Amino acid sequence: MSVRTSGRAPGQRGELDADVIVVGAGPAGSTTAYYLARSGLTTLVLEKARFPREKVCGDGLTPRAVKQLLAMGVDINAPGWVRNRGLRVIGGGIRLELDWPELASYPDFGLVRTRKDFDRILADHAVRGGATVLQGVNVVGPVIDERSGHIVGVRARHDDGGGDEVVYRSRLVVAADGNSSRLSIAMGLHKRPDRPMGVAVRTYYTSPRHDDDYLESWLELWDGDELLPGYGWIFGVGDGTANVGLGLLNTSAAFQHIDYRDLLRRWVATMPEEWGFVEENMTGPIRGAALPMGFNRQPHYTRGLVLVGDAGGMINPFNGEGIAYAMETGKIAAEVVVQALGRATAAQRERVLRTYPGILKEMFGGYFTLGRLFVQLIGRPGVMRFATRHGLPHPRVMRFLLKLLANLTDRRGDATDRIVNALSKVTPPA
Template identity: 65%
Template sequence: MSVSGAASTTADVIVVGAGPGGSATAAYLGMAGLDVLLLEKTHFPREKVCGDGLTPRAVRELITLGIPTPEDEGWIRNKGLRIIGAGMRLQLDWPENSAFPPYGLVRTRQDFDEILAQHAVKNGARLIEGCNVTGPITDAAGRIVGVTAKAVDERGRATGQAHEFRAPLVIAADGNSSRLSLAMGREKRDDRPMGVAVRTYYTSPRTNDDYLESWLELWAKDPSGKDVLLPGYGWIFGVGDGTSNVGLGILNTSKAFGNVDYKDVMRRWVETMPGDWTMNDETMTQPIRGAALPMGFNRQPHYADGLLLVGDSGGMVNPFNGEGIAYAMESGRVAAEIVAQAFARTSDAGRERVLQSYNARMKQELGGYYTLGRHFAALIGKPEVMRLATKYGLPRTTLMKFLLKIMANLAEPAGKGAGDRIINTLSRLTPDA
């Protein structure tokens, strides 16, 4: 649907952004019988910087949402995580428990986001592509009651006059920059971790790897041929289409953050890889692109004045591992549940009371865990700590299985194992903020 072709410019809920968080929210709201406008500034299919890897936590959200993931339709399953560092390689399977499936997936964001957006449409959402939201519409009390927008073409160029869309509730799912949140006075918090990730694709025989691969150390050669440790942490994910997604991330807890050329770091690291992996400038299928990773609830409150935040707009990336898709979809599910309950209330005061509960619910679900993640991010930003952890941690398989469970947030809520109990107790007792 085009901006000018919209049959109605009013709805129960407006969702700005058709990434995983926005589309999941819109799909659930459509299932609940609400009239939803899903506004996306680009046109599908569209590229998005991401590792393309989905942990079992993200797979659980796909299952709950009702998205089928058969392998013959391009969903690549993986068994676990392979960790490389300190001259060692450790292969860990995803844990088996009742809360999460025992496998992960890989799917490029070019496909993934469109699949989710079309699922939202199938469940009743009205998707408008090429709709660049330019700002909020507020009432006399400062409450958002709609948005202004302009139609844009595939290159992002404005093609027509401004339009207005109105709803009593607006959901910002417009990513890290979240211009809508900023316009409503919700700035980012500086006391939260922030990451930067860069990635590209290479034609490679490693395309069918059934483990996600994480590199804890990135080595390169200096002009004299000496080994040099580069900043950041890397990954190689087989995409199954003849290519591998290769990328790296750096946290702002590192002194190198903002002080190095991330694309150059990537090239120098890739140059050291074995020749039979065929990862080089000639086999690169796309330019190296980067994106910010907003972590640990770096924008709050998650609901106020008629505007609710999901996913990256609310800083919901996991500080432990940089995973965002699972939490975007998870926050969308929680948000839709609360919004549906709010719309069932018969008074404005009752509706507002329910919507306000979203703030406490998200802190209850993830607040303590994200606080632990912030402390972890601060520690691994110190190279000497990371070197020691890699050297003495990787040889201890039992310890690494525990760390995999905590970093991917895969503890079973009612688990009876010692690891599950420790993780759940730490998350519960750690103050959220």
Template identity: 60%
Template sequence: MNAVHDDADVIVVGAGPAGSSAAYYCASAGLSVLLLEKAAFPRDKICGDGLTPRAVAELAAMGVSLREDQGWIRNVGLRVVGGGHRLELPWPELSSYPSYGLARSRMSLDHLLADHARAAGAKLLERTNVTGPVLDERTGRVVGVTARPVDDAGRRAGDEVTYRAPVVIAADGVAARLATSLGLEKRMDRPMGVAVRTYFRTPRHDDPWMESHLELWDGAPGRSNLMPGYGWIFSLGDGTANVGLGSVASTAAATKVDYKDLFAKWMANAPEEWEFTPENQLAPVRGAALPMGFNRGPLYGNGLMLVGDSAGMVSPYNGEGIAYGIQAGRIAADAAVQAAARGSAAGRERALATYQTRMKDELGGYYTLGRVFVRLIENPQIMRICTRYGLPRPLLMRFTLKLLADCYEPRGGDMVDRVISGLTRLAPAA
């Protein structure tokens, strides 16, 4: 598979969780890997910093140490606040996933995973901005990328370089510059979320629960206006918490909501004991788009794989993308490894095509149900009814937690697991 003019067996563009996962698994299997990252570590990313048990299972499979004395804080479940209710829902006890989640800032997490990939043998090139694909003149297949070195501010710092490989994995985030340069545009009929967040010093830094606020008020609850969206508080165990809010729409149409203003109103009415004050705010409020439900594809074609945000792999239910990005990196790497073992071009293409098939089989039905879920909850009246009358019902909330967190037994399990599994199998993987 590796020709003499190739620089690596696989080029991975972007060293976030999806890209580092792909690089790690490819390198661990003996492939030569170039991992190209436009920034220098440590670098920040807009994220809630909370990891569900599904993400924890993926990290464990990568061999990442998850000991609490190495910067992780464990959480025992989800605390839901809304409709006059306050419920604590422990993560379920399952054979497929651990019964705890984790939190860690993306500044630290991404650096850790990139180093993990490098320790497995991947060659990491930081401050390397990929500028476009390299195409085979005869077939139009992607056979590499062009890139140029940049400084810490992202300014050009050298001449453009060409890197070649038989397989290119695009993990270049929501902008998906490689995919868009090839005409792979996002689907406007897929959900799109928006989130903003910042960090506060707070006594709540060691709260063992991930907290979700299903209602946001611009004054005292019940005596003010209900604002769009949902909020979160994820404790990081280091004296700080990640605090943010977001919303989701069933299409990718631009929203006119001023989320930073909405966030400021929420914080102005936060309880004093949380200490979410301007004096304790450690960073500006920053926002990002959350592409959901496979909003770009194909996931594989002509030598290019899309993983993570570049393919819109954020969950429509809860806005999580890390678990699915790492999963996609793992499956993409397996396809690349199998392709490297094939003796013909046709055989290699068949192996690489299994990536899309497997991802659609594993997540397609779940994401399809998620699109239905988003169409329901984006109606404020329906959301209010669900919050007020659904939260007090234990069986319904157990079902909701497993569905929203994607933590259920895919085979077997209890009645709730079987219902969710059945629904995801019945839903078309579009």
């Protein structure tokens, strides 16, 4: 990966280090950087960790994410990519296998790839597209132009630089620094309390379940006698291990009092012994992370700062999927930035950049609002129990729900596509 060690002392002025600085080399940051660099803009990505690095995730990629990988030219036929046919849903004593829908807009298969590999692959792809990626660079704050109040760079520390701050300057900065997004907070952008949050915990087990044609989702998570809003998963990684975890929503009254790691241990203890989900087969610790959903940090553009991926809360409330939306918003952001920086005056550039939040709301706002209503409903144990008991026995209903929850439709598709699209369109974005 390309590495550079240039930088200035705080306050020192000079030429720009890049047209655009991208903070974070996760899926959102690397996708943004790839498209920016391919368009001819000098692009600098600053990543605080060094690859390979851990990220808490189910490692499952729906056809929506696969479409973005194909658009970037990522070789998904290379070793290490595991294909799946659809989703296996288990609950209420029923086991149902749902193939991914056959659509013109999306491929009919999903993938599994560990985040340790996946993020590195995308970062390498950004480099091949022309971006510069610096690892081990922790961004500690913005550089603000005193006259305009706009961000014009970042202050950072290299992990091999003795702790001294350096400054990187640019025409525009993209925050792709995840859920915590310290850069966004430093610019005054805080999380909205009216948006749902989730928690995911996962680990890996050496298991014969490592090779499966379906992603597997368990819809009944019990904490004693209480049915929790969320699901457990078993995703075969194809390398002798399975990613096993669970995701929970904060719409339950019990959310603040649950020991998630203990809940995962208790859940896997109910699995068949031959699957091998026992402590001695764990290949790493149980790790957890927050899931920011439904545009929980806004606006997505302000004063020279563009938000992409988890930094802007761009996780689907219906199913907790974030990678597809990280990549999609990265591509959209890059397209807007390219158009903006091609304008002749600051006022013209600002006018273009301010369209970015509206584009996101038009594409995802109504759907995410539906998702917020959905998670509020399933936060009521009676609703969750009713949905599991009466929805799962009906494959046609479940196929409709798969399209809705995974956001997989054609614009001019069948009747279920038209229903999902109409619901998203008539629901007001917020």
